[in-house]
Amino acid sequence: QKEVEQNSGPLSVPEGAIASLNCTYSDRVSQSFFWYRQYSGKSPELIMSIYSNGDKEDGRFTAQLNKASQYVSLLIRDSQPSDSATYLCAVNRGRPLQGAQKLVFGQGTRLTINP
Amino acid sequence: ETGVTQSPTHLIKTRGQQVTLRCSSQSGHNTVSWYQQALGQGPQFIFQYYREEENGRGNFPPRFSGLQFPNYSSELNVNALELDDSALYLCASSLGTRQETQYFGPGTRLLVL
DSSP states (O other): OOSEEEOOOOEEEETTSOEEEEEEEOOTTOOOEEEEEEOTTSOOEEEEEEOSSEEEEETTEEEEEETTTTEEEEEESSOOGGGOEEEEEEEEESOOSSBOOEEEEOOOEEEEEEO | OOSOEEEOSEEEEOTTOOEEEEEEOOTTOOEEEEEEEOTTSOOEEEEEEETTEEEEEOSOOTTEEEEEOTTSOEEEEEOSOOGGGOEEEEEEEEOOBSSOOOEEOOOEEEEEO
16 A cells, blocks of 8 residues: 555536546654645646645635544635646655655646646 | 755666766755656655755665755765656755745756666
């Protein structure tokens, strides 16, 4: 079983609709969860971080976390063609005594917004 | 723009050669993490440097080594290059406060022939 699993897609959504991206993880001690957006040929760009169960909203983006089900999702409302990219789910590995989180990434979901 | 820079942007090497990739962290950040991203895959953690010392390593062989300087910039060295080392190499900097978000540089694309 992979540590972080995402549906690789491609996921195709019409412009203006809600895009729903899902991610499951296997390490129950994980505490930090991130969604990154990556355009083709570019580096990952942070979209959202979430640490507590429930929803976190930022503009058109909503991250949802359910630690009991080991599940994290990203909703994109009013999808725009510029949202077409690969979305990477990342989860911290272990609890560092110092330094930063070591992130484990899923393979990414390729999202296409159709005008 | 994250303030994290990497050089070079692209590199072509042949099998068996050695390569050094460089990363300048965002101002004030003392932690640099390196990731390898193969085509169509998510980034994989190579290792992390915190205040000039290695602070954790992923499942990569010893021919992947690194360094962090007093100004917190960092180098990734790969010896005896193999074809499978062809990938996008990403560095990410952070404050090192455990929950702090990591910000990625633009990456170095390495092609091994």
